[in-house]
Amino acid sequence: MLELINVSKDYYDFEFELKNVSFNLDEGYIMGLIGPNGSGKTTIINLIMNVIKPTGGKIKIFGLDNTIENNVAIKDNIGFVFDKSIYPEKLNLDKLGYIYKNLYSNFDEKYFEELIKQLNIQKLKKLGEQSKGNQMKCQIALALSHNAKLILMDEPASGLDPIVRRELMKILLEYRERTNAGILFSTHLTEDLENISDYITFLDNGKLVFSKSIEEMRDEYKILKCTIEQSKSLNESDFFGFEKNEYYFKGLFGNKNILIPEDAIVENASIQDIMYYLNRK
Numbered sequence: 470m471l472e473l474i475n476v477s478k479d480y481y482d483f484e485f486e487l488k489n490v491s492f493n494l495d496e497g498y499i500m501g502l503i504g505p506n507g508s509g510k511t512t513i514i515n516l517i518m519n520v521i522k523p524t525g526g527k528i529k530i531f532g533l534d535n536t537i538e539n540n541v542a543i544k545d546n547i548g549f550v551f552d553k554s555i556y557p558e559k560l561n562l563d564k565l566g567y568i569y570k571n572l573y574s575n576f577d578e579k580y581f582e583e584l585i586k587q588l589n590i591q592k593l594k595k596l597g598e599q600s601k602g603n604q605m606k607c608q609i610a611l612a613l614s615h616n617a618k619l620i621l622m623d624e625p626a627s628g629l630d631p632i633v634r635r636e637l638m639k640i641l642l643e644y645r646e647r648t649n650a651g652i653l654f655s656t657h658l659t660e661d662l663e664n665i666s667d668y669i670t671f672l673d674n675g676k677l678v679f680s681k682s683i684e685e686m687r688d689e690y691k692i693l694k695c696t697i698e699q700s701k702s703l704n705e706s707d708f709f710g711f712e713k714n715e716y717y718f719k720g721l722f723g724n725k726n727i728l729i730p731e732d733a734i735v736e737n738a739s740i741q742d743i744m745y746y747l748n749r750k
């Protein structure tokens with residue numbers, strides 16, 4: 470449903486280039502897009518949204534090339550949340566709902582009203598007079614209001630308190646259940662992804678580190694913890710990344726053939742562990 474094939478973006482500012490990124494997202498799956506600050510997450514979402522043009526490669530959405538000619542057909546089926554609200558501040562959700570109703574072929578007024586209730590937002594209050602978190606909730610209600618088959622969200626959970634974040638994850642799961650949509654969202658809040666994502670796509674400095682299912686990721690990455698004494702039998706180059714002090718050693722590895730010291734602890738790596746240790750290579 471969404472295919473990125475060797476996508477590159479050069480801003481020609483010498484600092485950053487998105488290089489040959491390829492991954493797929495099928496309908497019915499949730500993918501978390503993760504990576505350190507400046508790794509290219511927003512660039513990818515902007516490329517898919519056609520806000521910026523790739524310098525190389527191809528993006529296909531619903532089997533169509535992501536070109537201006539196909540823009541209307543594609544956008545009708547995309548629900549989006551940008552990291553900053555793009556709507557005029559003097560509008561409110563009531564007016565935006567009306568605009569969406571006229572813009573999208575599958576606007577669902579009843580569900581839109583339900584989301585407004587569920588997210589506890591005010592329909593008549595101007596966006597500019599709402600808190601940052603509530604502005605984000607407004608974007609979320611709009612993104613999910615028109616039965617889009619692809620949902621793209623750039624940091625939708627930033628600025629939301631932990632209770633609302635949990636509610637958002639529940640809403641995304643319900644939305645997937647109702648519509649069988651594919652959902653791609655970027656986040657720094659990796660714990661949100663542990664429970665709901667099927668795939669993780671990890672970027673670092675414009676390069677794709679991996680795009681894997683959660684199961685593959687859990688199989689591949691493990692954490693080893695042991696005392697510094699026990700760690701003497703380890704070969705540090707077997708680890709993707711590690712940290713140690715005079716007492717303990719903790720590292721991320723993927724090679725199942727390493728000799729595990731007796732009494733060392735081996736556990737599944739969390740998404741945060743993977744990001745942290747791959748970044749310490």
Ligand SMILES: Nc1ncnc2c1ncn2[C@@H]1O[C@H](COP(=O)(O)OP(=O)(O)OP(=O)(O)O)[C@@H](O)[C@H]1O
Pocket residue numbers: 480482484485504505506507508509510511512513
């Ligand atoms: N219009 C632009 N012109 C030049 N460079 C840009 C432009 N937009 C983004 N960049 C650069 O591209 C790089 C990637 O930025 P991007 O916003 O895609 O990263 P990100 O992973 O979303 O970061 P964050 O987690 O901080 O939101 C950064 O170095 C940024 O400065």
